[in-house]
Amino acid sequence: MTSILSALAQPSTTTTLVHRAHAGSAQWWRSAVIYQVYPRSFADGNGDGIGDIPGITARLKHLVRLGVDAIWLSPFYRSPHHDAGYDVADYRDIDPVFGTLADADAMLAEAHRLGLRVIVDLVPNHTSFEHPWFKAALAAGPGSPERARYIFRDGKGPEGAQPPNDWRSAFGGSAWTRVTEPDGAAGQWYLHLFDESQPDLDWTNPEVHEEFRSVLRFWLDRGVDGFRVDVAHGLVKEPGLPDFPAPTAAVTPPHEGTHGSEDGATGAGSLGPMWDQDGVHDIYREWHQVLAEYDGDRALVAEAWVEPLTRLALYVRPDEMQQAFNFSFLTSLWTAPALRGVITESLVTNDGVGAPTTWVLSNHDVVRHPSRLGLAVPGGKPEGIGVGDPQPDEELGLHRGRAASLLMLALPGSAYLYQGEELGLPEHTTLDDDERQDPTWWRSEHTSRGRDGCRVPLPWEADAPAFGFSSTGRSWLTQPSSWARYALDRQRCVPGSTFEMYRAALCLRREYHLGSGSLGWVDGLADGASDSLVAFVNREVLVVTNVGSEAVVLKGTDLEVLVSSADLPEGQAGGAEVAVPPDVTVWVRRREA
Structure with missing residues (x-):
């Protein structure tokens, strides 16, 4: 980092190294950029208005052109789709709405031919209530081996009419549903931390462990490169299932006035006896051994909304998982102290266990980050946005969203992009409430808009039916007409477009080995701007994000802007000065002689 810093004119510039570059060869998942495909909304190959696996296969070259290293597919398993496929009825088959096992095999083969690795979703906390195991549990009755696969309990009070404890579903309402026994009598209750269609498995049962080891091997044998583990922090519950008077939530926004509002904590804290129990780590050690049986450097990825970051790091110890999504970064507010704080804490904490930090800004469960950053308080995690809610500033949000993305892609570690x-x-943000399909909407009694707004099918062609998502114009959720401006064919080969910015950043990230690089905080770049800048050096690249309200000028000699999230002022894009406007990120290096 000596070269770029020596080109800066400010004598007061200082650097604080918080993360060293990774030396030597490394596993692919330590620095990969992975693209999340939400199959229902990516590309529709048969015109029925629902995305499918042949549609994904037909669009893989787009991802190669973009420059990602791998893809993660949200669930495509056989399911009644009460929760968008996260209610799995058969872990070893493809739902007909998405295609067939042969289609999945063809997609895997084509992805690998193109140089893309493939991660698939695994949902081990619960099954569908249409899974053969749960049907057998209902038929077998209390005390049976079939019921022991799930968390069935007798109710409290007269005739067991009250739930076994006071737990609430993360989607709203009670976390318990009472069943009718085979003889027609009101019977036991089963636990579902999410929708009633998603009964929780009992991970104290060895049969559950055996089944999921078998499922892992089924997909590893077909060639997948890893698994994203849904609700990775929820599989084990505290013995005795004690009451927990606070609302049950797998994900919570930062709390006002806590460190979450300043350095990106999710606000999760101690979520209660149903989350982040130490016993989950025994499961992931088992799975680590299963993956080790296979060649090719396979990976496990934790979806674990836990705090503090020292708890998250436990999931990526050397004998457990390889990655864990950094939701503290995702929920960070758009301020320099918040961003610097969460980045520093993440890198230092993960370095302590020898793991990469896995950065993410958007996914299928959260409001897209350009919209979050366009709100009056930019960042955080709003619980859905709909008609009648305060609306984000779309242009400002896009401006900040591009800057946030360019900041993330310059960080050492791995990164995930959402389709x-x-x-x-x-x-x-103006989806008709009558169209909503997320169970959160009705289970919360219409108090939480849920996640449909980030799951709307993609726009590929501005003037095509359904923006090219479907040849027939059908789309399972209505796309807003304003999305024509975002269509891929309006951006490809257009200088300054968001698509071309991402392409350039991913190319430069690979060229300069930023994913395996270093991070040193740079202070004193510009007088009076310390509270406005997030500035660091990664190898020979200086990255500057201006989160303030005034432009900041970097002074030096032989400066060259590699990429910027917005056009820079005329004549201020290199040489002796680089002007960085508000809400802009630039990557700068010293110009070669």
Whole structure:
């Protein structure tokens, strides 16, 4: 980092190294950029208005052109789709709405031919209530081996009419549903931390362990490169299932006035006896051994909304998982102290266990980050946005969203992109409530809009039916007409477009080995701007994000801007000065002689 810093004119500039570059060869998942495909909304190959696996296969070359290293597919398993496929009825088959096992095999083969690795979703906390195991549990009755696969309990009070404890579903309402026994009598209750269609498995049962080891091997044998583990922090519950008077939530926004509002904590804290129990780590040690049986450097990825970051790091110890999504970064507010704090804490904490930090800004469960950053308080995690809610500033949000993405892609470690973010897509914040399909909407009694707004099908062609998502114009959720401006064909080969910015950043990230690089905080770049800048050096690249309200000028000699999230002022894009306007990120290096 000596070269770029020696080109800066400010004598007061200082650097604080917080993360060293990784030396030597490394596993692919330590620095990979992975693209999340939400199959229902990516590309529709048969015109029925629902995305499918042949549609994904037909669009893989788009991801190669973009420059990602791998893809993660949200669930495509056989399911009644009460929760968008996260209610799995058969872990070893493809739902007909998405295609067939042969289609999945063809997609895997084509992805590998193109140089893309493939991660698939695994949902081990619960099954569908249409899974054969749960049907057998209902038929077998209390005390049976079939019921022991799930968390069935007798109710409290007269005739067991009250739930076994006071737990609430993360989607709203009670976390318990009472069943009718085979003889027609009101019977036991089963636990579901999410929708009633998603009964929780009992991970104290060895049969559950055996089944999921078998499921892992089924997909590893077909060639997948890893698994994203849904609700990775929820599989084990505290013995005795004690009451917990606070609302049950797998994900919570930062609390006002806590460190979450300043350095990106999710606000999760101690979520209660149903989350982040130490016993989950025994499960992931088992799975680590299963993956080790296979060649090719396979990976496990934790979806674990836990705090503090020292708890998250436990999931990526050397004998457990390889990655864990950094939701503290995702929920960070758009301030220099918040961003610097969460980045520093993340890198230092993960370095302590020898793991990469896995950065993410958007996914299928949260409001898209350009819309979050366009709100009056930019960042955080709003619980959905709909008609009648305060609306984000779309242009400001896109401006900040591009800057946030360029900041993230310069950080050492791995990174995840959510489909459509390479187009700058905002949340669909005016989706008709009558169209909503997320069970959160009705289980919360219409108090939480849920996640449909980030799941709307992609726009590929501005003037085509359904923006090219479907040849027939059908689309399972209505796309807003304003999305024509974001369509891929309006951005490809257009200088300054969001798509071309992502392409350039991913190319430079690979060229300069930023994913395996270093991070040193740089202070004193510009007088009076310390509270406005997030500035660091990664190898020979200086990265500067201006989160303030005034432009900041970097002075030096032989400066060259590699990429910027917005056009820079005329004549201020290199040489002796680089002007960085508000809400802009630039990557700068010393110009070679």
